[in-house]
Amino acid sequence: MxxxxxxxxxxxxxxxxxxxxxxxxxxxxxxxxxxxxxxxxxxxxxxxxxxxxxxxxxxxxxxxxxxxxxxxxxxxxxxxxxxxxxxxGTPRRAAQIQAALVEAGFVNSSRLPPLLFSVHKAEKSYIYEFDLNNIPLSRWERDKEKIGAAIRCQVVNIKLSPDGRRVLLQTVPLRSALPEIIYWKDEYLSPEDFILTLGMSLTGRLETVNLADTPHLLIGGSSGSGKSLLLKALMGESLIKGASVFIADFKGGVDYAPIWHERCRMIFDPQSLLAALEELTAELERRRGLFAAAGMPNLTEYNKATGENLPRYIFACDEVAEVLDTAGVSKADKEAVYAPSVRLMSLIARQGRAFGIHLMLSTQRPSADLIPGQIRTNLTLRICGRADDILSRIILDSPAAAEQIPLDAKGRFVTNMGQTFQGFLFDDSILNE
Ligand SMILES: Nc1ncnc2c1ncn2[C@@H]1O[C@H](COP(=O)(O)OP(=O)(O)OP(=O)(O)O)[C@@H](O)[C@H]1O
Ligand SMILES: [Mg+2]
Structure with missing residues (x-):
């Protein structure tokens, strides 16, 4: 009754x-x-x-x-x-969508599906507006695939309406999968300081990261997923924007064409790693003094107020696990070289943002303990390419990369912010300009 x-x-x-x-x-x-x-x-x-x-x-x-x-x-x-x-006022196929949601088990505790309020066209995508239906947003995220199947679209983004009572799903048609290869074009470079373009989203929009807000990043993914190329793209954009880039690579830099050796500071062994990190943290401390004296909170404000053009520093390391792995290292070296290096990287991770000193790391090893906790928690942007469930969870704290990236995809990534994008294919000639 x-x-x-x-x-x-x-x-x-x-x-x-x-x-x-x-x-x-x-x-x-x-x-x-x-x-x-x-x-x-x-x-x-x-x-x-x-x-x-x-x-x-x-x-x-x-x-x-x-x-x-x-x-x-x-x-x-x-x-x-x-x-x-x-x-x-009833969206097309509302009844079928409602029924499909029930069938897929996407219902609240009273077994009712969320109500579809409206469907509107936005740029290259459709926005489906549902009531929240007492279903937490985390479950909407988790069941993105199910919901997508019910509305027969690919859900690319989920957010709450400004009043917090509705859920807005940005969707693209199922067949509008991203092209497998997107070549880099100069027009993709953001003119803003210091916004780097990551790749192209499912809706054709450029996905970006603003290092002034999101200072450090970690790229994960299985072998051949496209980590190194993405890292190179981000380093290349940083160079074009005037940053100083340090690359730690204990394989002697063989993966980097001569132009990288000319334009970046290459670090090939643990001793030079420590020396470079000492230099970077000394610069961090110097800037701390400068900014305090000028009463400025961060690099952007300081440069604006003083007319100086202090560059950003990028410390990049492809396969960071190789560099930080101490297996087979003597106790003396561990204490004299590795431990201080990790300590200095942690300092940059914790305090680098305001001073314009950033970490860009990548790893394919599915082991949580290779990157020390203090560094890891400060790598605010996590990006994962093709990966198995374990690696995806380690990088993103969710199985999103394992679920959403096809096994043969290269250069396709998911971020911990819920963005999916295709990275750009480019060659090193972009650095010649
Ligand atoms: N954005 C992209 N678009 C198309 N192809 C790509 C893209 N990124 C990488 N690839 C292709 O995938 C191959 C592997 O890329 P990359 O070396 O960057 O992967 P990786 O994850 O670093 O692999 P490994 O773990 O073996 O170092 C490249 O040779 C390139 O041809
Ligand atoms: Mg690689």
Missing amino acids: EDKKLAEARRRAIRRHRFTAGLREIITCHRAKAIIFLAYLLGTSWAWVNRDKALTLLSGGYPLLYHGLSLTLLLVALVLLVEIIIAL
């Missing part, structure tokens, strides 16, 4: 909502809907004005019957008007 009452109340609430949504659509001039509405109004007005002949015939000349029929006609017209507005 109680259930029936609740269901009836929900049905009424839904109809009320659809009615207001329908009115909104008509008023905001959704052209096709406004035409249907106006056509109905014109049709019924015409029928009302010309009702006399037909009603006289039907009522057989009885005035009471005539008025009764007139009233019935008016009521039917009004009921139809309400139904038409409700229909105009």
Whole structure:
């Protein structure tokens, strides 16, 4: 009985909502809907004005019957008007989507699916607006695939509406998968300081990271997933924007064409790693003094206020686990070289943001303990390429990369911010300019 009452109340609430949504659509001039509405109004007005002949015939000349029929006609017209507005406020396929969500088990504790309020076209994507339905946003994220299957689209982004009561799903058609290869173009370089372009999202938008807010990053992914190329892209963009780039690579820099050796500070062994980190942290301390004296909170403000152009520093390390791995290292070296290096990297991770000193690290090893906790927690942007469940969870704290990136994909990544993008393919000639 109680259930029936609740269901009836929900049905009424839904109809009320659809009615207001329908009115909104008509008023905001959704052209096709406004035409249907106006056509109905014109049709019924015409029928009302010309009702006399037909009603006289039907009522057989009885005035009471005539008025009764007139009233019935008016009521039917009004009921139809309400139904038409409700229909105009109901998104296409709403009932099927609702049913598919129930079938997929995406329901609240009362086993009700979220209500689809509206579907709107945005740039290259569609926004599906649902009520939150007492389902936490984390579950929407987790069940993204299920929801996508129910609405027969690919969900690329999930967020709350500004009032926090609705969920907005950004979707693209299933077949609009990203191209396998996107070549870098100079126009992709952001003019903003210090925004780096990561790649292209499923909706064709550029995904970026602003190092002034998100200072350090970690790239993970299985072998051949495209980590090194992405790291190179980010280092290359940083160089073009005037940053100083340090590259730690104990393989002697063989993966880097001569241009990288010319333009970057290459670090090939543990001793020079420590020396470079000491230099970077000394610069950090120097800037701390400068900024304090000038009363400036960070590099951007300091450069703006003083007209100086202190560069950003990028400390990059592809396969950081190789560099930090102390297996087979003598105790003396561990204490004299490795431990201080890790300590200095932690300092940069914790304090580098304001002073424009950034870490960009990559790893393919699915082991949580190779990157010390203090560094790891400060790598605020985590990016994962093709990976198994374990690696995806280590990098992103979620299985997203394992679930969303096809096994043969190269240069396809998911971030811990929920962005999916295709990195750019480029060659080192972009550094020659
Ligand atoms: N964005 C991309 N678009 C297309 N192909 C790519 C992209 N990134 C990488 N690749 C291809 O994938 C191959 C492997 O890339 P990369 O060396 O960057 O992977 P990796 O993850 O660093 O691999 P490993 O773990 O073996 O070092 C490259 O040779 C390149 O051809
Ligand atoms: Mg690599």
